[in-house]
Amino acid sequence: MTSEELLALLAAIGHTQRLRIIGELAKGRVHVSELARRLSLSRPLLYMHLERLEKAGLVVGNLELSADGKAMKFIELAPFEVRVDVGTVLAVLREDEERAAADSGAQGSGGTTT
Amino acid sequence: MTSEELLALLAAIGHTQRLRIIGELAKGRVHVSELARRLSLSRPLLYMHLERLEKAGLVVGNLELSADGKAMKFIELAPFEVRVDVGTVLAVLREDEERAAADSGAQGSGGTTT
DNA sequence: CTCACCCGTAAGACAAGACTTACAGATGAA
DNA sequence: TTCATCTGTAAGTCTTGTCTTACGGGTGAG
Numbered sequence: 001m002t003s004e005e006l007l008a009l010l011a012a013i014g015h016t017q018r019l020r021i022i023g024e025l026a027k028g029r030v031h032v033s034e035l036a037r038r039l040s041l042s043r044p045l046l047y048m049h050l051e052r053l054e055k056a057g058l059v060v061g062n063l064e065l066s067a068d069g070k071a072m073k074f075i076e077l078a079p080f081e082v083r084v085d086v087g088t089v090l091a092v093l094r095e096d097e098e099r100a101a102a103d104s105g106a107q108g109s110g111g112t113t114t
Numbered sequence: 115m116t117s118e119e120l121l122a123l124l125a126a127i128g129h130t131q132r133l134r135i136i137g138e139l140a141k142g143r144v145h146v147s148e149l150a151r152r153l154s155l156s157r158p159l160l161y162m163h164l165e166r167l168e169k170a171g172l173v174v175g176n177l178e179l180s181a182d183g184k185a186m187k188f189i190e191l192a193p194f195e196v197r198v199d200v201g202t203v204l205a206v207l208r209e210d211e212e213r214a215a216a217d218s219g220a221q222g223s224g225g226t227t228t
Numbered sequence: 229c230t231c232a233c234c235c236g237t238a239a240g241a242c243a244a245g246a247c248t249t250a251c252a253g254a255t256g257a258a
Numbered sequence: 259t260t261c262a263t264c265t266g267t268a269a270g271t272c273t274t275g276t277c278t279t280a281c282g283g284g285t286g287a288g
Contacts, residue, residue: 003133010128013198014121015276023207026200033234045277047236052275063235070234070285077200084127085195086140093137129246147264159247161266177265184255184264 002099003092009082012056017041018049025059025077032073050075116213117206123196126170131155132163139173139191146187164189 012018020039024030030038036046053059058080063073082088126132134153138144144152150160167173176188196202 003130007128007130007133009198010124013203014124014128016117016121017276019117019121019203019207022200022203026204031234032236042278043235044237044279048276065285066234068233068286072234073236079200081197081199083195083197084123086136086191086193089127089133089136090140093133125245131246145264146266156248157265158249158267162246179255180264182256182263186264187266 003096006092008056012052029074029076120206122170126166143188143190
């Protein structure tokens with residue numbers, strides 16, 4: 001895991017509204033408008049938060065058609081678990097360095113991959 | 115743990131520079147100016163980050179006097195470990211509700227405390 | 229056709245965070 | 259005294275993130 005991924009994840013979870021969203025989704029999948037109603041959030045705002053959560057891989061969205069033919073986007077919580085401690089931090093920093101080294105090393109040859 | 119505490123912690127760790135700071139401190143305690151030099155950060159900026167880290171309880175600062183009588187603030191990494199998953203989120207949300215309930219319940223009487 | 233749902237995005241106001249430059253004070257050494 | 263260390267903060271800029279308002283289009287029911 002790179003620092004970029006870790007940061008995306010921490011930033012995604014680290015917000016009051018998004019905690020509430022996760023809390024609500026923990027009860028089960030819901031479509032966007034319904035979710036907005038339950039949390040008293042404007043739909044555009046909710047979209048913004050969902051985008052962030054989705055990018056970090058915390059939720060997954062599925063556009064489906066209901067029985068009466070209306071399009072509905074259902075949001076589902078993706079399982080996640082990260083231990084945050086000194087070891088994790090050191091690990092991502094090391095990963096970053098390795099990637100940087102690999103990138104600069106692969107510039108001339110091109111066969112150093114994997 | 116309340117959501118406020120969790121958010122402070124996540125926000126504290128969730129930043130590139132602060133990851134680097136933690137990484138450097140993992141090697142051992144350092145005084146501020148030296149730390150700033152190692153990370154190529156301006157001292158005022160480092161102060162800002164340290165303040166955030168300290169508030170979240172991730173680092174501890176100690177003002178000491180060196181052998182030649184100069185004041186030096188040593189920064190030390192505090193042990194920390196948090197598991198971030200759905201359970202954690204639900205736990206802090208529940209904790210929030212309990213606190214809110216306790217606060218509003220204690221307004222009139224004063225004897226309802228646990 | 230109008231109403232009540234649903235989807236999605238664009239634009240701009242506003243607040244929070246990150247970062248720089250500049251300052252002020254204290255010590256010991258040359 | 260002047261220089262090289264260290265401490266700390268205040269002010270202002272710039273960038274990022276949050277949030278609201280205002281649009282656009284689609285479906286089925288009355």
